[in-house]
Amino acid sequence: MAARSSRTRRPVNYWYHALGVASVIGGLGLWWLASVLNPTTLPGPVDVAARAGELFLDGTLQEHLLASLQRVLLGFVIGSGLAIPLGFLMGWYKPFRAILEPWTQFFRTIPPLALIPLMIVLLGIGEVPKVAVISLAAFLVSIVATFQGVLNVDKTLINAGRVLGASDLVIFRSIVIPASTPFIMVGLRQGLGSAWATVVAAELIAAQLGLGFMMQRAQIYYDLPTIFVGVVIIGLLGLVMDRVLLWADSVLTSWQERR
Template sequence: MDRTETLPRNTIMPLSGLKQRLSGRLVLGTASVATVILTYVWVTNLSDNNPALLPPISDIIGAFFINLDNGNLVSALGASLFRVVMGFFIGTSLAVLIGCLIGWYKIAEYLFDPLIEAIRPIPPLAYIPIIIIWFGIGEFSRILIITIACFMVCVVNVIAGMKNVPQVYVDAASTMGATRLQVFRTVAVPAATPFIITGYRIALGAAWTTLVASELIAAQNGLGYLLQEGRRYFLTDQVMMIIVIIGAFAFLMDRAFRKIQARLMVWSEARE
């Protein structure tokens, strides 16, 4: 018998199959985006469309270059990215630390799990009034709201990952003399990595969705501020432009995480 016949069917993907899969994914993805854009163009070109309510793409592109030329867009994007990155980093770091402890050590679960389950259903935006009262309207308050949002959605995935570590891995490591701490560090955390990275991706979405609300706290800069400015002065094209930019950056950052996940999870059977 040929030795290659004993290999699992999903061990190696033929190069031609991989290229075909990527090509098909690109074509379908491009087609879906093009369909949305063409539909929007068709609607905005209807005779009864009000450009003040639904601006054509040319006006949205024009608003982009206007804000780019006067420096408002670059400044706002830099401020918003700083808030998103800081809130995401702090929130997910705490989520991984606390989630791993809760998912692995019973005493940590007994201490922290009731607290997390009690406050998890509370929307992060509900904390805005009390955060303003406690910390004022500075940059710290805006980052704190994003941090809370990222932590709450990520910690659940981390706990689930730690609790779903295959028992056979734990038994094998223990049989070879590994201590509980060594099993935690070298077996449990790596085995929970797919759940942790999924938590990162969900937290990234939460960071962007919370960003605009956090920038309503007397922010003088940021994408949320430009949204508010567009609403105040009825600049619908500017509002649409900011929405597209937020979606584009969130999409690119999520794709970056998917690439990282694919590199780290080469041993996993999960498919992108």
């Protein structure tokens, strides 16, 4: 057992992590240099960090952050939760594909941000239209990824399962779902990015709380440090959530060979 675990355990790539740290430090250094060269138009990392501390101490940052995070998580869960089973149905059953694919492709050509005014008119200015638009953005990305994952399952594996007497349910559970998982996880990661982009735009139009609202209000007063705080927070939250999905991907697809 110990020998098996030693074979499957991957060595730590210290050079890879060192390059990542160096990239972050280099980016911060370039940002600082640009702020020194343009002190009146571009706040530096120290100024932004100081402003973030001020917003954190008076509780403003936490309120806006939690509001945006709740909207993103709720919309992402609803959209992806609907997209994955429907994507499986589209890929596995041709009648479902014939019914759902035209509508999926139709709405994919419409940016979710273009639907925000319509959602506000139909659903009001509360949380419902914001979550609905976020759900749609995550849904469209995830359903296409899941559908494509099912279509790309090796037909040889499916035929081999049928030759061995496996039912469609067994084939679906043992072959289609595992083989489609890498595509699904890519779709979830892209859907998460779409959710963050959509929530910020929704908060710019109609919101009283949220990072997008905070940035819009700061724009009125030309408060560049606060705008940068919002940008950095969104980027960090998106990065952390993406790392969580990437970890889940590595666990769910541990059978897959990786470079």
